[in-house]
Amino acid sequence: MMKHTVVAWMEDKPGVLNRVSSLFRRRNFNIESLTVGHSETPGISRMTFVVDGDEHMVDQAVKQLDKLVNITRVENFTARPAVIRELALIRVSAAGSERSEVVQLTDIYRARIVDVALDSLVVEITGPESRINSFINLMSNFGITEMVRTGRIAMTRGVGSVTHTGEVSPGWRPGTNQWTLSNGK
Amino acid sequence: MKLTGAQIVWECLRKEGVDVIFGFPGGAIMPTHDALLQYPEIRHYLVRHEQNAAHAADGYARSTGKVGVTISTSGPGATNLVTGLATAMMDSSPIVSFTGQVPTTLLGNDAFQETDVTGVTLPVTKHNYLVTDVKDLAQTIAEAFYIARSGRPGPVLIDLCKDVQLSETTFEYPEDVRLPGLHLSPVPDSDALAAAAELINEAERPLILAGHGVVLGNASQELLALIEKAEIPVVNTLLGLGCIPHQHPLCLGMGGMHGEFCTNQAIQECDVLIGIGMRFDDRITGRLDEFAPTARVIHFELDEAEIGKNVPVDVPVIGDCKDTLAAILPYVEEQRRPQWMDTIRAWQAETAKREITELEFEDLIPPYVMQQLYETTEGNCFVVSDVGQHQMWEAQYFPHQRPRQLITSGGLGTMGYGVPAAIGAKVGNPDALVWAVVGDGGFQMTMEELGTIMQERVPVKIAIVNNGFLGMVRQWQQLFFDKRYVGTPIMSPDYVKLASAYGIPAISVSERSDVSDAFTEANSADGPFLIEFKVKEEVNVYPMVAPGAAVDQMIRRPEPRVVQGRRGTQPSW
Numbered sequence: 062m063m064k065h066t067v068v069a070w071m072e073d074k075p076g077v078l079n080r081v082s083s084l085f086r087r088r089n090f091n092i093e094s095l096t097v098g099h100s101e102t103p104g105i106s107r108m109t110f111v112v113d114g115d116e117h118m119v120d121q122a123v124k125q126l127d128k129l130v131n132i133t134r135v136e137n138f139t140a141r142p143a144v145i146r147e148l149a150l151i152r153v154s155a156a157g158s159e160r161s162e163v164v165q166l167t168d169i170y171r172a173r174i175v176d177v178a179l180d181s182l183v184v185e186i187t188g189p190e191s192r193i194n195s196f197i198n199l200m201s202n203f204g205i206t207e208m209v210r211t212g213r214i215a216m217t218r219g220v221g222s223v224t225h226t227g228e229v230s231p232g233w234r235p236g237t238n239q240w241t242l243s244n245g246k
Numbered sequence: 247m248k249l250t251g252a253q254i255v256w257e258c259l260r261k262e263g264v265d266v267i268f269g270f271p272g273g274a275i276m277p278t279h280d281a282l283l284q285y286p287e288i289r290h291y292l293v294r295h296e297q298n299a300a301h302a303a304d305g306y307a308r309s310t311g312k313v314g315v316t317i318s319t320s321g322p323g324a325t326n327l328v329t330g331l332a333t334a335m336m337d338s339s340p341i342v343s344f345t346g347q348v349p350t351t352l353l354g355n356d357a358f359q360e361t362d363v364t365g366v367t368l369p370v371t372k373h374n375y376l377v378t379d380v381k382d383l384a385q386t387i388a389e390a391f392y393i394a395r396s397g398r399p400g401p402v403l404i405d406l407c408k409d410v411q412l413s414e415t416t417f418e419y420p421e422d423v424r425l426p427g428l429h430l431s432p433v434p435d436s437d438a439l440a441a442a443a444e445l446i447n448e449a450e451r452p453l454i455l456a457g458h459g460v461v462l463g464n465a466s467q468e469l470l471a472l473i474e475k476a477e478i479p480v481v482n483t484l485l486g487l488g489c490i491p492h493q494h495p496l497c498l499g500m501g502g503m504h505g506e507f508c509t510n511q512a513i514q515e516c517d518v519l520i521g522i523g524m525r526f527d528d529r530i531t532g533r534l535d536e537f538a539p540t541a542r543v544i545h546f547e548l549d550e551a552e553i554g555k556n557v558p559v560d561v562p563v564i565g566d567c568k569d570t571l572a573a574i575l576p577y578v579e580e581q582r583r584p585q586w587m588d589t590i591r592a593w594q595a596e597t598a599k600r601e602i603t604e605l606e607f608e609d610l611i612p613p614y615v616m617q618q619l620y621e622t623t624e625g626n627c628f629v630v631s632d633v634g635q636h637q638m639w640e641a642q643y644f645p646h647q648r649p650r651q652l653i654t655s656g657g658l659g660t661m662g663y664g665v666p667a668a669i670g671a672k673v674g675n676p677d678a679l680v681w682a683v684v685g686d687g688g689f690q691m692t693m694e695e696l697g698t699i700m701q702e703r704v705p706v707k708i709a710i711v712n713n714g715f716l717g718m719v720r721q722w723q724q725l726f727f728d729k730r731y732v733g734t735p736i737m738s739p740d741y742v743k744l745a746s747a748y749g750i751p752a753i754s755v756s757e758r759s760d761v762s763d764a765f766t767e768a769n770s771a772d773g774p775f776l777i778e779f780k781v782k783e784e785v786n787v788y789p790m791v792a793p794g795a796a797v798d799q800m801i802r803r804p805e806p807r808v809v810q811g812r813r814g815t816q817p818s819w
């Protein structure tokens with residue numbers, strides 16, 4: 062079993078997310094997280110999801126998803142060098158002397174305090190999951206009273222871009238139509 | 247000029263070349279039914295249940311290769327479609343279904359006859375739409391037809407809010423449809439073709455498993471060219487039957503759960519297995535980890551998601567098999583394979599010894615009915631079978647001649663499919679003889695369609711194989727549940743009287759000697775005809791792969807052991 066990061070581009074139409082989640086449920090794919098938002102192209106949303114499963118499961122997830130009419134492209138990022146990030150908001154109880162400890166740890170993790178109350182703080186942290194996990198571990202010593210995590214988002218490293226139409230080579234000039242697809246469909 | 251949404255529906259259908267539609271009216275679709283009056287060139291067939299509209303559209307589609315169309319109302323009119331859509335989805339049959347929906351202002355309010363139809367049908371359609379603005383209507387219909395028939399075909403549903411049917415807009419049918427998410431058949435990849443050809447050229451015991459994709463892709467000629475050039479024997483899936491003629495020397499017939507023993511032996515012994523337009527369903531593979539243990543696998547398939555889904559594939563060849571089969575031909579060497587063919591012939595000879603219908607005996611058994619259907623029609627008819635034992639006997643004993651000749655629910659195994667699908671096939675092929683071959687159980691699930699046959703004058707022929715049981719389930723009870731026949735004995739009405747109540751001529755046959763005459767009479771009758779065959783009750787379909795067993799671990803047909811019985815010479819079962 063392994064965690065795979067997969068990115069899918071979809072038309073921004075009603076019900077699309079329902080189609081995606083219905084497919085995941087029906088085919089018994091283990092989806093650990095799923096994040097959707099706008100992409101660089103108007104009308105196209107970009108979804109990052111994490112499948113917890115073997116090669117066969119992720120292969121099926123990619124191919125079955127690709128068959129949905131509103132999904133324009135699906136790409137497995139797992140084997141590619143990529144920036145992978147997650148964001149978490151954590152409310153930590155911090156009164157009295159514990160307060161400065163939390164502030165210190167927040168600094169070390171390059172997290173940010175985004176809200177302050179008398180006996181608690183809200184910390185915002187972004188980073189790879191492992192860093193967020195270890196920060197949460199530490200914070201649980203003070204008492205986490207509320208938490209929300211976004212799940213993974215991912216972008217490949219290097220000069221090229223990956224968009225809903227394919228791999229865009231570095232020579233691309235927006236608006237000039239000068240780009241090549243190496244893996245377009 | 248401005249048209250109403252209802253008019254636009256029919257205008258679009260006209261543009262798509264649709265001249266028949268299977269439907270049932272109701273409140274939320276009334277404006278569209280009403281506008282049909284202005285389009286006399288489109289014929290509406292009134293069915294007796296919306297499920298049967300979908301089956302009829304499915305039978306129409308499978309028999310003609312065109313898209314079948316249904317129309318029904320919201321709520322129950324739409325939920326009744328579900329079985330028919332699921333059947334079409336599993337067997338990749340192109341259907342477009344229109345359903346009425348409550349007005350946009352009431353959406354989500356649990357208004358009278360509101361159901362979340364796009365939600366309900368989402369997993370059983372290739373795609374579906376809810377239309378809330380008349381301006382989107384023409385575009386949506388164009389997309390729906392395009393999606394239904396392109397790539398791997400399937401059903402598409404369009405849910406039409408009532409106010410959309412009533413509001414007006416200028417009508418313009420889109421010239422072409424662009425759907426960025428729909429990946430159509432790619433050009434055959436020459437590396438894959440070369441790799442596949444190399445495997446085939448070096449194979450000693452190659453075997454083709456040909457499925458529904460060959461039929462849907464109209465690729466029979468291309469398949470024949472390949473097998474004849476390289477002498478490769480062909481096994482069919484249930485839905486692949488007829489993609490090459492049964493009498494072809496390289497045709498080994500159906501494989502899998504109720505395939506011939508020799509056919510399954512070939513699967514297990516081959517060294518290169520070439521799946522074409524099929525999906526390695528469990529009914530053909532049997533126990534997966536013992537399936538074709540010595541074979542390298544080549545898979546010609548349009549739907550990439552089928553590659554490696556059930557069986558690991560060495561060489562995938564993605565694309566429409568009509569294109570890929572044509573493209574691989576030049577790479578494949580001309581070959582004869584006398585050794586492999588001799589082995590197969592020997593297996594076939596051994597299997598033939600257990601052919602039950604060659605025996606001399608008196609009982610009326612279903613295989614004989616299937617053979618007589620073939621004999622009296624000279625194989626010149628469509629056969630639309632239902633689901634159960636009779637379906638398997640039809641597959642085994644009716645030698646299929648051509649693609650699309652056999653129409654049956656394979657993937658979903660929907661009882662009740664036979665009669666309504668036969669209506670669809672007959673509507674699509676008015677000059678052809680269309681036989682529905684159904685069980686006493688399945689017939690009673692959709693026999694209300696006798697009403698459609700009567701009212702719409704659809705001269706289909708119906709053969710009911712009456713064995714007094716839900717036979718296939720009874721067989722499993724006999725073999726795996728110690729003969730505890732729970733819920734499987736089934737009574738029948740007097741079918742002759744029933745048919746006559748609808749004005750349909752009918753006879754009941756219980757003697758072997760009357761079978762041929764009965765078929766002959768029915769075949770030559772002008773209108774519809776129904777024959778009930780009262781067959782020997784507890785007969786089993788053999789051979790059979792028990793659930794969980796490998797395909798060559800079959801329960802064989804009993805050796806013909808002829809015994810002297812009360813009624814003379816009888817085989818023992």
Ligand SMILES: Cc1ncc(C[n+]2csc(CCOP(=O)(O)OP(=O)(O)O)c2C)c(N)n1
Pocket residue numbers: 632633634635636637659660661662684685686687688689711713715716717718719
């Ligand atoms: C709608 C539906 N319900 C139940 C089944 C399960 N089933 C499969 S075959 C069969 C028996 C069919 O009986 P009949 O129509 O008399 O045909 P026979 O097997 O006797 O030839 C049943 C109940 C099914 N396939 N479809």
Ligand SMILES: [Mg+2]
Pocket residue numbers: 634685686687711712713714715716717
């Ligand atoms: Mg029966």
